Amino acid sequence: MKRRGRPVLGAIAGFFLGLLGAFDLMMFKVRPLDSVSVIGLPILGLVVGLLLAFAAPFGRRGPAS
Numbered sequence: 935m936k937r938r939g940r941p942v943l944g945a946i947a948g949f950f951l952g953l954l955g956a957f958d959l960m961m962f963k964v965r966p967l968d969s970v971s972v973i974g975l976p977i978l979g980l981v982v983g984l985l986l987a988f989a990a991p992f993g994r995r996g997p998a999s
Contacts, residue, residue, distance in 0.1 A: 939990040948983015952976035 956975040959965040965972070 939987040941984055941987045944983040944985075944987025944990070945980050946983070948979040948981070948986070949976050950979075951983070952979020955979070 952975040956965075956972045959971060959975075960967055960969075
């Protein structure tokens with residue numbers, strides 16, 4: 935079975951993107967610190983990063999002739 939994409943890199947990048955989004959929402963006082971979004975957004979980012987990493991590269995072609 936051939937592995938596709940880079941799932942660990944996608945998970946780490948998604949987690950940090952979700953963490954950054956939650957931090958921004960907290961700092962601009964859109965969401966309070968005790969909100970679920972502070973924990974939910976990093977977890978959602980992790981899952982989305984994993985899913986996108988398994989689907990990457992999006993435009994995969996066959997081997998060059």
